[in-house]
Amino acid sequence: MKCPIETQENAELLLSYSARRLNPESTAILEAHMELCPACQEFRDGQRALWEALDQWEARPVSADFDRRLYRRIEEQDRMGWWARTFGSMRPVFLRPALPLAAMACLVLVAGFIIDEPRQTVVPTAEVPQVVREVEQVERTLEDLEMLRQFNLVAPVSNSDLSRS
């Protein structure tokens, strides 16, 4: 397969893979590519760390009177003027619970930028993608040959048919 980071064609594959939303076949193909591609490995490891952090993160238990206090605060907000409503949410007390989420959102954004600007952030050695491409091409050709050996998918051809096209 073409390197998603190098070609930018399948960048969403990496994000779907990291989010465990990729189908098993594409997962297998991408994992085979990752075994050979340091740039994709680096991206995967970063994403894995992020998702593990997300998995481990637990919201603090909500207090018994949370709903009551929330509705009271909403009512207070409604009574406030537009100025207070607009800038009131910037008060530090409101920011505190959102901090872990904001930090994770930033990490996701950074991951997105890595995909958008791979040449500036992830620079694998020049020869590796070429070797990776060659090996993957050989593997795929051998798989194709095996498939064609087992299933006669093609119409009979002669050399002259091939040279005409």
Added chain:
Amino acid sequence: MALVASLAAQRPALKAPRGPAEKGMPRAGKKDRIPRTPVDRFNRMPPEDRQKALEKLPPERRKRLEDQLNQYNHLTPEQRRQERLRYQAFNQQFPPDKQNQARRLFRQFGELPAERQGSLRKEFESLRALPDTERRARINSDEFRSKYDSHEQKILRDLSGLVSK
């Protein structure tokens, strides 16, 4: 003298294959040459480059690739020519999306138990030989449905759909 005379008499006979008779022989001209596959190109790489490329693979994958290469390299020249012909025909007769579909189906086929693979292969061959209407009739027949489970039916239906005119 007799020896010189006999040698002189033999000379034209030795040169004969290079004469006009050879020009008339059907030789594989440039335009009839079958393009080499990525496997052939890999085989023509210097051994140290091949080694370097293989070293990038994890051991299990490397072993599988080496085995497949070994199998390919032990084919007779005529068998290899046939493989190249089939491979080129596959690339020419199938657009990339159909190629990927075929590969996907072949992977699904590969996950079936060996004894099921054998009967699916046979069924595919007979489906392939049938005209479209008969093939559809066969796929919709009770016998077909009782012989193969829904997953196998889908593989056969999709595979034969790939080769239908």
